[in-house]
Amino acid sequence: MKILFVASELYPLVKTGGLADVAGSLPKALRELDKDVRVLLPAYQDVKAQLPRARTVAELEVLGQPVRLLADHVPGTAIPLWLLDAPHWFDRPGNPYLAPDGNPWPDNDERFAALCWAGLQIALDRAGLGWRPDVVHGNDWQTGLIPALLSLEPQRPATVFTIHNLAYQGIFPAASLEKLRIPKALWHPEGLEFHHQISFIKGGIVYADRINTVSPTYAREIQTPRFGCGLEGVLKMRSERLSGILNGIDIDKWNPATDPWLPQPYDRDSLDDKGVNKRALQERFGLPQEPIIPLIAFIGRLVSQKGVDLILKALPGLLELPLQFVFLGSGDSDYEHGLLYWSRRHPDKVAVHIGYDETLSHQIEAGADLFLMPSRFEPCGLNQMYSQRYGTIPVVHRTGGLADTVEDALPDRLPRATGLGFDHTETGALQEAVKRGWLLYSQPDLWRTLQRNGMDKDFSWRRSAKEYCRLYLKAIADRRHA
Numbered sequence: 090m091k092i093l094f095v096a097s098e099l100y101p102l103v104k105t106g107g108l109a110d111v112a113g114s115l116p117k118a119l120r121e122l123d124k125d126v127r128v129l130l131p132a133y134q135d136v137k138a139q140l141p142r143a144r145t146v147a148e149l150e151v152l153g154q155p156v157r158l159l160a161d162h163v164p165g166t167a168i169p170l171w172l173l174d175a176p177h178w179f180d181r182p183g184n185p186y187l188a189p190d191g192n193p194w195p196d197n198d199e200r201f202a203a204l205c206w207a208g209l210q211i212a213l214d215r216a217g218l219g220w221r222p223d224v225v226h227g228n229d230w231q232t233g234l235i236p237a238l239l240s241l242e243p244q245r246p247a248t249v250f251t252i253h254n255l256a257y258q259g260i261f262p263a264a265s266l267e268k269l270r271i272p273k274a275l276w277h278p279e280g281l282e283f284h285h286q287i288s289f290i291k292g293g294i295v296y297a298d299r300i301n302t303v304s305p306t307y308a309r310e311i312q313t314p315r316f317g318c319g320l321e322g323v324l325k326m327r328s329e330r331l332s333g334i335l336n337g338i339d340i341d342k343w344n345p346a347t348d349p350w351l352p353q354p355y356d357r358d359s360l361d362d363k364g365v366n367k368r369a370l371q372e373r374f375g376l377p378q379e380p381i382i383p384l385i386a387f388i389g390r391l392v393s394q395k396g397v398d399l400i401l402k403a404l405p406g407l408l409e410l411p412l413q414f415v416f417l418g419s420g421d422s423d424y425e426h427g428l429l430y431w432s433r434r435h436p437d438k439v440a441v442h443i444g445y446d447e448t449l450s451h452q453i454e455a456g457a458d459l460f461l462m463p464s465r466f467e468p469c470g471l472n473q474m475y476s477q478r479y480g481t482i483p484v485v486h487r488t489g490g491l492a493d494t495v496e497d498a499l500p501d502r503l504p505r506a507t508g509l510g511f512d513h514t515e516t517g518a519l520q521e522a523v524k525r526g527w528l529l530y531s532q533p534d535l536w537r538t539l540q541r542n543g544m545d546k547d548f549s550w551r552r553s554a555k556e557y558c559r560l561y562l563k564a565i566a567d568r569r570h571a
């Protein structure tokens with residue numbers, strides 16, 4: 090199977106969010122399954138600087154401008170990488186979407202329409218590369234026009250479109266239609282039009298043979314007004330073609346047995362050694378080194394999506410219990426100050442590190458007993474998976490990927506359980522779930538079962554990649570029967 094994977098960011102070359110991690114990991118896992126996957130990415134200034142050996146393999150015309158395709162490989166792999174080299178659109182420093190003043194680049198419509206038009210030429214083997222994919226896999230709004238433009242081509246490959254973040258939609262004035270060379274056939278309310286504007290993401294949602302998001306529960310949730318960002322209607326209309334595939338995690342980097350950042354590595358059979366990491370964490374944060382007091386951690390952006398306000402409201406009640414808390418994150422200053430306030434008031438119970446610190450995040454995952462993740466919405470989420478891999482019990486709001494990756498320790502499900510969940514984003518519900526965790530912690534045999542259940546789960550990209558292969562086959566079948 091031949092797959093053209095198109096994305097606007099890719100770790101380690103360029104990253105603003107989870108999409109980059111997926112683009113850096115999924116093609117690799119697909120290749121390990123013997124798929125012929127190739128990647129198309131814009132040649133941003135920083136990307137070109139990292140790939141000085143990339144050489145020109147094609148010259149095209151896109152939106153009336155001459156552009157080039159450069160060829161190299163995804164770093165550290167044998168995966169062919171094509172860079173869309175169009176200096177007037179992409180030779181700019183810093184963030185791929187934002188100008189130095191923090192606003193979107195004013196020509197983002199042209200920049201990513203150009204990516205889509207180039208993707209179309211490669212997909213139809215019109216770029217002179219001598220390669221024709223069976224499937225084009227686009228990601229997020231920046232690639233949304235590809236399925237739309239391809240839908241007008243009789244000899245086209247199948248298309249798959251993945252939504253990593255529905256909140257960003259690529260909405261532009263209708264006046265850009267001509268400039269972007271968008272065919273009239275696509276311009277109607279059931280097509281690219283969204284409240285009289287052009288919506289790139291609708292191109293993917295309406296026209297792709299298959300659509301998916303990064304967890305099955307989030308795929309259902311976005312069909313409702315609460316999570317749908319105004320697109321719930323069109324997503325519901327396409328629900329038969331919409332599914333969810335959980336992201337994987339890097340199981341080599343996140344492996345407690347080999348993690349170089351841990352004071353004491355451990356595995357499922359040496360969980361007593363996890364205690365050494367707890368002691369080190371308590372010491373680092375000046376918390377009393379009590380092995381029997383459960384240590385609860387939070388790592389993440391300090392924003393309302395992550396339920397930080399809920400944690401702040403629940404803290405006073407929770408601090409009446411013998412618990413310790415460690416927070417690592419940065420974000421809204423109100424939340425930062427709120428957490429720092431509690432750490433000053435209860436320095437023996439609450440510790441806070443404001444900032445981004447990857448090493449510390451591994452040490453916290455290893456040293457904590459419980460991990461708090463009360464996100465209001467969570468397309469997939471990573472930390473709850475890292476936690477389970479590190480024998481740390483997640484306490485989660487049952488939404489999106491959190492609902493799909495954490496098995497709640499309800500009385501009838503204990504043999505399979507890996508964490509604790511609650512249904513309503515309310516202080517009382519969060520407190521109740523933490524209390525359940527606190528009670529379980531006092532039952533060592535049961536606790537070990539939960540830890541080992543989590544550590545035994547398969548969160549690998551290989552598992553996700555197999556599901557993507559099944560999705561590609563479905564898209565190819567849909568295409569054939571269309």
Ligand code: ADP
Pocket residue numbers: 106107388389390417418419444445446447450469470471472473
């Ligand atoms: P989101 O992409 O919505 O921020 P995820 O849970 O999917 O949330 O992924 C966030 C990633 O960033 C995780 O790997 C998390 O550990 C990491 N992270 C977030 N904040 C910090 C921080 N302050 N220090 C270290 N790592 C962090």
